[in-house]
Amino acid sequence: MATIATTAPHGTRHQHAIRTAKPGLFIPSFSLWQREIVRFYRQRARVIGVIASPLLFWVAFGAGFSHSFSSGNAGASGSAFGYFFPGSIVMIVLFTAIFSMMSLIQDRNEGFLLTVLASPVSRSAIVLGKVLGGATLAAIQGLIFLLFSPLAGVHPSFAGVLLAAVVVLLISFEITALGFTIAWPMDSTQAFHAIVNLILLPLWLLSGSLFPADKASGWLRAIMLANPLTYGVDALRNGLDPAAHTDHSLPINLAITLGFCLVTFATSWAVVNRRTSKPAA
């Protein structure tokens, strides 16, 4: 390194043209998405966690459930577990999706985020890349879980499985984007944990995963109807068990779930886009 020639002292000014090449949306968000995935599979413990937790769920709870419930809110399949099945997928997806955004806080604390923010990449690319990264991991977990649906006595058609897969993707996306919005202003993973715990459990309990909204009392029913996740669970039920009664029709369920994806994405975009006279990161 000591042999660096310094031949052209001050003689080469004005050779830098003004750069105007704007990075598009696709390449930067793909790059951020790819980073999430690469980081994931290089940390073996995370891979094991994502694959093993649905399996464990089936071994530990599946067997027990099928014996404990003989009747109740059974779907057309006749199995109580069939009723809980969509809610179980949602729970697994929910946790993985929202906690994947813990990486945002880590990125901030490690300084990685600072360089991303100081680059000319658009804010929507940052949100899209990060959220798609987390959503992909959550969706993979949900899809693994979905593979075991015959064990629950649920035998959906091929189209039903496809629909369920799409719904899993949408739920993964909206919940990850929600996690993004919560994680953005935070600098401690403990604080994130606390807030997420506060939100996540009610969100899931009142989503129709445990009991249907039409059996709930007035105010509880109102909350359940206002909970966007209710429509995701319902849509999943539409796919897995088309004959089962659901509170809303499939188009409404899909439309509201898609709408919530857009709302959470827009919220994430808005929090990232805020430029202030306070330190950004």
Place this chain on the structure above:
Amino acid sequence: MPSTTLEPDAAAATPASHSDDPIVLSSLTHDYGTRIALDHLSFSVAPAQIFGLLGPNGSGKTTLFRILSTLMVPSGGLATIRGFNVATQPAQVRQQTGIVFQARSLDIKLTVEENLRHAGHLYGLSGKHLRARIADVLQRVALTDRAKDYVETLSGGMQRRVELAKGLIHSPAVLLLDEPTTGLDPGARLDLWQYLRMLRDQEGVTVLVTTHMMEEAEYCDRLAILSEGKLVALGSPEELKSTIGGDVVLFETETENAAQSLAARMAGRFEVAPTALGNTVRLEREHGHRFLTAVLDAFPGEVRGVSVSRPRLEDVFIQRTGHRFWTEATDASVKEKEGID
């Protein structure tokens, strides 16, 4: 060679100022509520220059760095990089600027090459052009053979070089570095300065570097010295030092009180303006060694130690601010300000 990217739609980006200087500050001001972090700073940085921002912690250089890197909007005044306003045209500013932050910004779970590819993607580079840039910057920082290694396996000095390579991936005309040699051993420190000089000389890059180290400030072509958000000195290290007449003479006494009393009596007896800093009396004087004997004769037994030296940058700071570069006061206020500055 720098490969610059000029798209046909260049007209879309209209500069906010037409100065030829790549970095211009005009009455730039910033406050955090009641505390003023930057107080009407005005100066400009010429092209292909290594410009140092020197100041103790809490002097405002981190605030200025954040504003120039478009991560914070200043509360008043104007700052431009290559003509673009950092407050209102962040996208254009970001394209002209390479930034190396003080903290590590690399993803240690990725390889050197993956980190650089990722950085390139964020600046709109891809494909063959990006591969060529990666090869080029790696060669520049002499890390071609470590391209496939995970960042976590590299030494601190090497990681810093990867940071530099990352900042250079899009061939920026302006490079901003925040305390770039923090945590480096002396050898790695010299290497880094060597790279910065090479960038200046071979590629005409304008380099702005913040530092709190006097020895490093000496390497800069031009310096702005900040104290409590104000610009206290501006010029090349040689110019600044030459503003101090003659030698710097220090007299060490037993106590602080003794220093103050000695300073007062010295001012009465000789035509000098000494300052008492702790238990030391400090003054600037032509032919310091001759003056020294006169003082020792006049006040026998009061002086415990003496020194005569050519002025250093710290002397410039003391002369302009009336206090030492590192004082107990700054240390205390640093702790208090750390949360926001």
